[in-house]
Amino acid sequence: MILGRVCGTVVATVQHPFYEGRKQLVVRAIKPDGSWDGDNYRVCVDIVDSGMGDIVLVEDEGNTARQLLSAPNGPVRSVIVGVVDMITMGDPMPDLPVGEATGYLGEGDSPGDA
Amino acid sequence: MKVGRVIGTMVCNQKVDGIKGLKFLIVRPLNADLSVAGDPFVATDSSDQAGEDDLVTYEESREAALCHDPWFVPVDHAVVGIISQYVYQDTWENP
Numbered sequence: 001m002i003l004g005r006v007c008g009t010v011v012a013t014v015q016h017p018f019y020e021g022r023k024q025l026v027v028r029a030i031k032p033d034g035s036w037d038g039d040n041y042r043v044c045v046d047i048v049d050s051g052m053g054d055i056v057l058v059e060d061e062g063n064t065a066r067q068l069l070s071a072p073n074g075p076v077r078s079v080i081v082g083v084v085d086m087i088t089m090g091d092p093m094p095d096l097p098v099g100e101a102t103g104y105l106g107e108g109d110s111p112g113d114a
Numbered sequence: 115m116k117v118g119r120v121i122g123t124m125v126c127n128q129k130v131d132g133i134k135g136l137k138f139l140i141v142r143p144l145n146a147d148l149s150v151a152g153d154p155f156v157a158t159d160s161s162d163q164a165g166e167d168d169l170v171t172y173e174e175s176r177e178a179a180l181c182h183d184p185w186f187v188p189v190d191h192a193v194v195g196i197i198s199q200y201v202y203q204d205t206w207e208n209p
Contacts (some may be wrong), residue, residue: 007146008202010117010171015195016160016181024115024171026146026202036204041146043115043171053206062177075160075173075180075194078115 002042003084004029006054010043018074025050025080027058032089044078045069057082115194117144120168124156132187139164139193141172147202157191158182169197 008026012019023046029037034055042060047068050056058080059065065079066072122140137159143151148169157172160181164170170193172178178192179185 007204008200010195010197011199012171012195013198014161014163015171019195026117028146028204039145039151041116043117052201052203062175073180073185075177075192076115077173077175077177 001081002029002040002058002060003032003087004042004056004058006050006052006056006080007041009052016075018071018076019045022046027056027078027080029058030055032087042078044080045076046080048080048083050080050083055084055087056080057084115171115173117146117148117197117200118142118157118170118172118193119144119148120164120166120170120193121154122166130188132184133158133189136182136187136189137162139170141170141191141193147204148200155191157193158187158189159193161193161195164193164196169200171195171197 004027006025007028010024025046027044029040031037060078062077065076066074068079118141120139121142124138139157140154141157142154145151172193179189181192
């Protein structure tokens, strides 16, 4: 699943019959701190009534999308499955005990050796 | 789905049975802000009506094959729809 922000809408009159009547939104991927995650984006089908500027949760996997839309052969991969209200995040990179590893496994050296 | 621009068409006479009767387009992939995102590729046209200069949405990999009937055709990019209106905004006053 990816976190993204709704950046746009797509309207198409001529399209695959599967997409007729389905709302399609442009979602750009973001990092948890809210910054863009490069140029990564998807045009997604919206089933949770999200809108422009919302931070959303996107399921980007074909089988999941087809199950969600009850379409066993639907040509769909990306679906917006949630509108995010809040993100809390601890220290993204807690201090690891660098240099206090348990030693390396060499000849005659096992982790159990005193 | 992603967004692309049709920059040409392709015709080939000899092809495997699975893709007989399908129309081929040369599509340039675009970013969300419609800037160029890479090198063009060949896609089939499941909308049946796309042509040069059209802004289109396309599906990749297995989902591209599912655009067609029968769905197991050997296709890895397929145009899904012709975009008639595209709105994009990436800055907000209160982010």
